[in-house]
Amino acid sequence: MSPFLGKGTGDNLISSLSIPPTVFLLKVSIVIPTMNEEKSVGQVIDVVRSVMKPTGLPYDVSIVDTSSKDRTRDIAREKGALVIEEPRRGYGRAYKTGFEKAGGEVIATLDADCTYPAEDLPKLIDLLVREDLQFITTNRLTNLEEGAMSAKHRFGNGILNFTTRLLFRVRIKDSQSGMWVFRKDAYAKLDVQSDGMPFSEEIKIEAFRKLRSKEVPITYRKRVGEVKLSSWKDGWKNFKFLWKKRF
Numbered sequence: 001m002s003p004f005l006g007k008g009t010g011d012n013l014i015s016s017l018s019i020p021p022t023v024f025l026l027k028v029s030i031v032i033p034t035m036n037e038e039k040s041v042g043q044v045i046d047v048v049r050s051v052m053k054p055t056g057l058p059y060d061v062s063i064v065d066t067s068s069k070d071r072t073r074d075i076a077r078e079k080g081a082l083v084i085e086e087p088r089r090g091y092g093r094a095y096k097t098g099f100e101k102a103g104g105e106v107i108a109t110l111d112a113d114c115t116y117p118a119e120d121l122p123k124l125i126d127l128l129v130r131e132d133l134q135f136i137t138t139n140r141l142t143n144l145e146e147g148a149m150s151a152k153h154r155f156g157n158g159i160l161n162f163t164t165r166l167l168f169r170v171r172i173k174d175s176q177s178g179m180w181v182f183r184k185d186a187y188a189k190l191d192v193q194s195d196g197m198p199f200s201e202e203i204k205i206e207a208f209r210k211l212r213s214k215e216v217p218i219t220y221r222k223r224v225g226e227v228k229l230s231s232w233k234d235g236w237k238n239f240k241f242l243w244k245k246r247f
């Protein structure tokens, strides 16, 4: 695997990777939004840690929690994650707060529900650096594990994906994926208005229009714990949002 480089001073940790001495190790902030995810958040943090450690990169993990009534926050703290409290409801709201507080030059996101392959993070970070990208999103639809997405959900996604491509002329196959890896300084150039679930499609539309972006296939797994969105209601909101943003 190629190293994780940027411009800066040298570091012993990477000397064995045959990269120029003018590189430094990028700091990565992994940001996870949570609302009552005690069944899965611990495992997600564990996997993130187990794959980030061998990279030698400095990193931190934080959850952005909206009033969880279960042990989500305690578990995250026990696992050494930073707990950011965001009482205002909304998936997008949580990410906005989390990104503001993130100290890394690179930010990575995923759900707290064990659906996304946290083990792919090093590969995605490496790709970001190697191809000098600013934003990477992931496509869950090419490798859906059994039970990961209902037919209803796939149908709704199809409509949203088609509409996104049609209205914005962006080549995005999975407009609703929640696993992204990007440069924090590049994110500052985006105008992401939504505080709710449409945040996901909007950040991609903005990124594909303004940044060096790429979509990469991943595996998507069946959720642990209860889903927080309501398929039809949020699907409809996401659909309306696309038209409102466009016109």
Ligand SMILES: Nc1nc2c(ncn2[C@@H]2O[C@H](COP(=O)(O)OP(=O)(O)O)[C@@H](O)[C@H]2O)c(=O)[nH]1
Binding pocket: 032, 033, 034, 035, 036, 037, 064, 065, 066, 086, 088, 089, 090, 091, 094, 110, 111, 112, 113, 178, 226, 227, 228, 229
């Ligand atoms: N902080 C915060 N997290 C949320 C909110 N809504 C959803 N989440 C979290 O965001 C992630 C995505 O929600 P999820 O129910 O998995 O939706 P889906 O993956 O689109 O089906 C999960 O980790 C949720 O716990 C919210 O209002 N605030």
Ligand SMILES: [Mg+2]
Binding pocket: 111, 113, 115, 223
């Ligand atoms: Mg999820």
